[in-house]
Amino acid sequence: MSVLVLLIFASLAIATTFLVAFIWAVRSGQYEDTFTPSMRVLMEEPPAHRDTDTIPKKPAKQNP
Amino acid sequence: MATTVKRPTEKAPMIPAVEQMNIAPSPGDEAAAKRPIEAAAASGSVVNAPCFHCGEPCRTGAFTQEGRHFCCPGCQTVFALLADSGLERFYDLATTPGTRVKRTPMLRQWSFLDDVAVEERLLDFADQKRARVTLYLPAIHCVACVWLLENLFRLQEGIGESRVNFTRREVSVTFERAIVKLSRLAELLTSLGYEPALTFGALDSGKSRETPAWRRRQWLQIGVAGFGFGNLMLLALPGYLGLDSLSGPWFKTLAGWLSLALALPVLVYSAADYWRAAWLCLRRRMLSLDVPIALGLASIYGRSVFEVATGRGEGYGDSLTGLIFFLLCGRLFQRKTFDRLAFDRDYKGFFPLSVLRKKAGREESVAISQLAVGDRLVIRHGELIPADAKLISGEALVDYSFVTGESQPAKVGAGQNLFAGGRQVAGVIEIETFKPVSESYLTSLWNSAVFRKKSDDDLDSQTNQYSRRFTLLVIGVAIAAAVFWVFVDASVALNAFTSVLIVACPCALALAAPLTLGTAQRLLAGRRVFLRNAQVVERMATAETVVFDKTGTLTSPGAGAAKWSGTPLSEAERSWLRALAGHSAHPLAARICEAVRPAGTMAVESFGETPGSGMEGRVGGREIAMGSAAWLRTRGARSGTSEADPLSLEGGSVHVAIDGLHRGCFTVQSELRPEMETLLRRLRGCYQLVLLSGDNARDAARFQALLGGQAHVKFNQSPFDKLRVIGELQSAGCRVMMVGDGLNDAGALKQADVGVAVVENVGTFSPASDVILDAAQLPSLAAVLAFSKRAARVVRAGFLVSGLYNLVGVSIAAAGLLSPLVCAVLMPVSSGTVALFAMGATRWMARRSFDSGSQREEPLTAEAASVNFLTPAATEAAP
Numbered sequence: 001m002s003v004l005v006l007l008i009f010a011s012l013a014i015a016t017t018f019l020v021a022f023i024w025a026v027r028s029g030q031y032e033d034t035f036t037p038s039m040r041v042l043m044e045e046p047p048a049h050r051d052t053d054t055i056p057k058k059p060a061k062q063n064p
Numbered sequence: 065m066a067t068t069v070k071r072p073t074e075k076a077p078m079i080p081a082v083e084q085m086n087i088a089p090s091p092g093d094e095a096a097a098k099r100p101i102e103a104a105a106a107s108g109s110v111v112n113a114p115c116f117h118c119g120e121p122c123r124t125g126a127f128t129q130e131g132r133h134f135c136c137p138g139c140q141t142v143f144a145l146l147a148d149s150g151l152e153r154f155y156d157l158a159t160t161p162g163t164r165v166k167r168t169p170m171l172r173q174w175s176f177l178d179d180v181a182v183e184e185r186l187l188d189f190a191d192q193k194r195a196r197v198t199l200y201l202p203a204i205h206c207v208a209c210v211w212l213l214e215n216l217f218r219l220q221e222g223i224g225e226s227r228v229n230f231t232r233r234e235v236s237v238t239f240e241r242a243i244v245k246l247s248r249l250a251e252l253l254t255s256l257g258y259e260p261a262l263t264f265g266a267l268d269s270g271k272s273r274e275t276p277a278w279r280r281r282q283w284l285q286i287g288v289a290g291f292g293f294g295n296l297m298l299l300a301l302p303g304y305l306g307l308d309s310l311s312g313p314w315f316k317t318l319a320g321w322l323s324l325a326l327a328l329p330v331l332v333y334s335a336a337d338y339w340r341a342a343w344l345c346l347r348r349r350m351l352s353l354d355v356p357i358a359l360g361l362a363s364i365y366g367r368s369v370f371e372v373a374t375g376r377g378e379g380y381g382d383s384l385t386g387l388i389f390f391l392l393c394g395r396l397f398q399r400k401t402f403d404r405l406a407f408d409r410d411y412k413g414f415f416p417l418s419v420l421r422k423k424a425g426r427e428e429s430v431a432i433s434q435l436a437v438g439d440r441l442v443i444r445h446g447e448l449i450p451a452d453a454k455l456i457s458g459e460a461l462v463d464y465s466f467v468t469g470e471s472q473p474a475k476v477g478a479g480q481n482l483f484a485g486g487r488q489v490a491g492v493i494e495i496e497t498f499k500p501v502s503e504s505y506l507t508s509l510w511n512s513a514v515f516r517k518k519s520d521d522d523l524d525s526q527t528n529q530y531s532r533r534f535t536l537l538v539i540g541v542a543i544a545a546a547v548f549w550v551f552v553d554a555s556v557a558l559n560a561f562t563s564v565l566i567v568a569c570p571c572a573l574a575l576a577a578p579l580t581l582g583t584a585q586r587l588l589a590g591r592r593v594f595l596r597n598a599q600v601v602e603r604m605a606t607a608e609t610v611v612f613d614k615t616g617t618l619t620s621p622g623a624g625a626a627k628w629s630g631t632p633l634s635e636a637e638r639s640w641l642r643a644l645a646g647h648s649a650h651p652l653a654a655r656i657c658e659a660v661r662p663a664g665t666m667a668v669e670s671f672g673e674t675p676g677s678g679m680e681g682r683v684g685g686r687e688i689a690m691g692s693a694a695w696l697r698t699r700g701a702r703s704g705t706s707e708a709d710p711l712s713l714e715g716g717s718v719h720v721a722i723d724g725l726h727r728g729c730f731t732v733q734s735e736l737r738p739e740m741e742t743l744l745r746r747l748r749g750c751y752q753l754v755l756l757s758g759d760n761a762r763d764a765a766r767f768q769a770l771l772g773g774q775a776h777v778k779f780n781q782s783p784f785d786k787l788r789v790i791g792e793l794q795s796a797g798c799r800v801m802m803v804g805d806g807l808n809d810a811g812a813l814k815q816a817d818v819g820v821a822v823v824e825n826v827g828t829f830s831p832a833s834d835v836i837l838d839a840a841q842l843p844s845l846a847a848v849l850a851f852s853k854r855a856a857r858v859v860r861a862g863f864l865v866s867g868l869y870n871l872v873g874v875s876i877a878a879a880g881l882l883s884p885l886v887c888a889v890l891m892p893v894s895s896g897t898v899a900l901f902a903m904g905a906t907r908w909m910a911r912r913s914f915d916s917g918s919q920r921e922e923p924l925t926a927e928a929a930s931v932n933f934l935t936p937a938a939t940e941a942a943p
Contacts, residue, residue: 005318012295012322019291026283036230039207040214043157 117143118257119160139164142256146212149219154212161208163257174250176418176429183246186262188236194224196238197246199260201253204233213258220244220252262417282399285334286392292330293385296323300382304885320372323381330385331365334392353531353574356538356565357391363565380566383887390895391574398578398585398598414466414485414807415501419443419450422494432501443493449486451497452504455479458493459677462486465615466806468758468782485807530863531573538568538874545878556880563877566887568870572898576862579902584855587910592838593848600834603818604849605856606799610747611790611812613804614757614767617822617842620735626652626659626718630728633660637722640683644690647671647681652718656690656730678718689721693729696721739843741770746846748772752798756781756789758808787811803845807831820845844914851913858905862898869894 025031115122116132117139127134130147134140139162146154154161176182189196204213210228213235217223222243227236235258239249250260299319342358345351361384368379421430422440432450435441440456443449449462460476467485476482482495484504546561581598588595595601612618633641638660645653645660647668669682678691680699689699696719719729747753753775755767761779768777778789786804790812793800802809802816805823810831813819821833822842830836837845873890876882 004315008299008318008322011298015291015295019287022287022291023284026280026287029280031280031283033229033231036210036228039210039230042207043211 114160115139115162115164116155117160117162118164119162120164136164138257145219145256151212151215151218154208157208157211158206161206161212163203163205173254173429174247174418176431176434177247177250178245179431179434181434182431186246190241193240193242194238195241195246196236197249198234198236199250199253199262200232200234201258202233202261203258204228204230204235209258212256216252219256220248223249263415282392282396285336286389286396289330289334289385289389289392292326292334293382293389296326296382296385299323299326300378300884300888303378304888316378317372317375320368320378323379324368324372327365327368327381327384330388331361335361335388338391351532351535352528353534356531356535356568357574359539360565360568361388363562367562367566377884380884380887383566383884383891386888387891390892394575394578394582394899398582414448415450416448419447435497435501437497437500439497441495441497443488443495445488445491447488449482449484449488449495451484451501452499453482453484453495453497455482456494456496459490460488460493461490463489466808468806468808534573538564541568541874541878545880548878549880553880559882560878560880563880563882564874567873567877567882567890572866572869572894573863575895576866576898576902577859579899580855580859580862580906583903583906584851584910587907588848588851591844591848591914592841593844594836596834600818601852601855602859603799603834604801604852607751607801607818607849609752609754609793609798609800610849611754611756611793611800611802611804611816612771613786613802613806613809613812614755614763615759616805617803617809618736618740618755618767618770620737626655626730628659628728628730630720630726633727636684637727640686640688640722641690641720643668643683644671644679644681644688647673647679652730653679653690656718659730687723689724690718693717693719696726700724736770737839737842743843743846744770744772747849748775751849754778754789754793756786756812758782758786758806783808783811787815790815801849803837803842805830805839847913851910854909854913855906858902858909861905862902865901866894866898869897 113122113133114120115135117134120135122133122135127137127140129140129143132143134143142162146152177186184190187195187197201213204210210230213228214226216226216237222240224238224240226238228234229236235253237249253260299322302315303319338354338357338361341352341354345355364380364384364387368381368384371377372379415432418429418431419435420427420442421435422442427442435451441450441453455476455478457478460482461473462476462482463473464483464486465473466487467483473489474486481498484499484501542561542564545564546557549557549560578598581601584601585595585598588601642657642660645656647653667683669685671679671681673679674691674695677695678689678699680687680689680691682688689696691699699721717729717731720727744753748771753771755771755775755777757767757779758781759779764777764779768775771777778785781789786809790800790802794815794817800816801818801820802812803820803822804813805821809821813821813831813833818835819833820835820837821830822837822839823830824839841848869890873894876886
């Protein structure tokens with residue numbers, strides 16, 4: 001029956017991982033805005049968030 | 065502007081484009097902007113295609129590039145700028161996604177942003193090299209906007225990441241301070257059609273909204289509670305099913321200690337707000353629902369520790385965490401907030417952030433907070449007067465309707481006083497301030513005592529009255545049970561005492577009100593009635609007196625429809641008038657345009673406008689003049705009829721002369737909003753009605769008839785009078801609901817038990833209030849009030865249901881028979897039924913209230929509605 005103990009602690013460990021992931025998600029601001037990301041999906045190329053000191057490369061022109 | 069830009073060599077093509085935009089239409093000069101239109105119109109090339117950029121109809125074919133038509137040079141320049149920077153995808157994401165660049169950007173319009181003190185207030189974060197700022201851009205309305213704004217770095221060197229929050233219509237931009245200044249960023253956004261809306265309030269009080277930290281904490285608390293609840297259920301389940309006997313007594317001990325460990329963070333962290341609230345209540349010697357909750361939580365955990373430590377059982381960890389989890393979910397549901405709505409704005413949110421100051425012959429843009437007495441300011445058409453001032457030069461026609469309720473703009477001569485908050489509707493004027501912004505006539509309203517008291521909303525709400533009795537009852541029963549058992553069987557006494565506290569822990573009771581009121585709040589939001597918080601429903605239900613403002617509330621704001629009086633106009637004449645009126649930015653001209661519809665468009669051959677007096681032009685070979693009677697007379701218009709002197713009509717009327725012959729006039733009257741008669745008739749039966757207007761009494765008889773014989777109708781009420789009248793009504797024992805729209809109602813809205821602000825455009829400025837009501841929904845106010853009464857009844861019924869559960873639970877507990885299993889079953893079942901009942905009954909009541917009678921409309925969910933009010937191109941900036 002000691003396998004039960006093992007299972008309990010294994011399940012607790014997994015649950016804790018999820019809790020930590022959740023805390024990380026909240027802290028990184030993913031719950032701040034739940035609407036805009038759904039619009040970003042519609043854009044094919046995500047804006048290349050760059051550091052301010054790098055130069056952006058110009059995307060190829062395309063005709064609308 | 066170009067001087068502040070460090071020119072990036074690799075992006076040479078865009079620089080001329082930006083410069084062209086700022087220079088081509090000369091700043092602030094509307095006549096100049098029209099010249100190309102006239103030229104094109106004269107050449108006869110009229111195009112009816114919509115503008116490729118903004119979708120407004122092109123009046124001319126003068127602005128064409130790569131086979132695309134544009135309505136104005138502004139739109140064309142934005143297109144050129146985007147095309148040069150490889151951002152044409154903007155036009156793929158949505159058709160005509162742009163916003164018309166309404167006002168030509170002024171030179172150095174934003175230069176005040178570079179002031180260190182101003183900058184410091186606005187920046188979210190700044191170090192030596194970089195800074196981040198969050199700006200509110202009301203023009204954000206579609207996917208393409210999000211895309212363009214998140215690609216800002218391609219347009220301007222030195223801009224880093226930019227993130228859009230669509231629901232709040234905010235963009236948060238990181239930039240390098242050495243290359244881009246805040247003013248340059250604002251200029252860039254303005255030139256793209258996304259003018260940042262910065263108000264004086266943003267500078268003064270910083271960001272007063274719910275902080276992100278607070279919202280994150282709420283999520284984390286629920287997360288931790290859910291984690292504890294889920295895992296504890298897993299541990300407790302074998303016990304409920306009797307399976308733990310198979311694994312021996314060690315399992316019970318392990319599960320007991322584990323559950324204590326798992327419940328501890330939930331108890332301490334997740335339930336922290338309940339502990340704090342209960343402690344506060346006790347310190348103020350009051351009883352709210354938080355007290356029995358805290359008492360219940362403490363006794364559950366205490367008894368669990370006792371049972372586990374003495375080896376009697378596993379404790380009640382699962383019930384404890386479940387309880388906290390449900391409570392937090394209910395709270396999250398109730399604390400529905402509307403992102404773009406601010407219920408607490410004062411006059412500072414109404415005033416712009418900057419104003420044009422004239423100093424030593426130069427005009428400079430300064431922040432309003434830095435204005436000093438004696439400053440000379442330049443106020444242009446459509447701008448607000450920021451402080452009480454004297455008119456130095458120019459002709460002032462000031463619209464005080466938002467400040468005083470007076471519906472006609474006032475004409476002010478040189479040397480006379482102008483008051484803060486008025487909007488100049490004629491041309492450019494120069495004024496000299498004689499009072500600081502914070503001490504002007506209007507803003508002194510905010511020094512009144514009502515604005516200083518902190519609103520402790522729900523102290524005497526229905527819920528709290530019930531919970532007070534409930535708490536006393538529970539403690540009474542617990543003590544009685546303990547005393548009874550002391551005499552019968554002393555070993556059960558403590559057990560019975562804690563059991564009562566555990567079971568009576570008012571989970572269901574605590575859920576009944578939040579869920580009912582929260583559902584009501586959502587349902588109302590779907591009908592574009594936005595409540596500050598859910599408790600407002602309860603207060604609305606108890607209102608007995610409804611006080612209305614007139615201008616802007618019962619009547620449409622600004623001018624109503626224009627009515628023609630005079631000799632009838634032919635179809636051709638109407639199209640001439642329409643063409644001419646279409647050239648003016650004056651609000652009355654817009655009404656005339658609407659009034660003479662439908663008529664074809666005509667080209668205007670020449671056009672001239674005398675601000676504040678009238679306009680004249682040549683259309684279809686005829687000389688047409690429109691304006692005030694006096695002005696027309698100076699233009700030599702003669703009366704064509706036999707009437708004594710038709711030119712003497714004054715007040716909100718625009719006279720028309722064609723080829724020097726006076727033809728009649730358009731009279732623009734403040735008009736009742738649609739269905740007001742029906743609404744007032746419905747309300748008349750059940751509520752005491754009062755009308756408080758700042759306007760003069762010329763419409764007194766009409767409104768007395770509308771509101772009924774018993775209604776009090778008062779005119780010429782100053783903002784202070786309104787505040788006082790509401791106070792008097794309250795001290796006479798009435799619960800008052802105030803419905804108003806302007807700054808002049810701000811005091812009354814605050815003083816009233818429920819303040820309802822009526823707005824034309826959700827998201828624009830409204831004074832501090834409890835309810836923000838879309839003006840189009842004003843006719844349904846009676847239904848809203850009826851619904852609030854029914855919702856209050858649902859709350860009472862919910863209390864009854866949870867009371868029954870408590871009766872059962874408490875009798876078991878008082879008999880000393882409570883086991884973890886009974887507890888674990890009873891709690892979720894009672895909470896579940898109450899939750900279902902509350903939400904279902906509220907929805908049913910909403911259907912009964914809103915769908916009866918004439919109001920059959922597609923019911924919207926709150927989510928759909930909140931998206932709905934964002935998506936239309938609500939480009940109107942908060943003033």
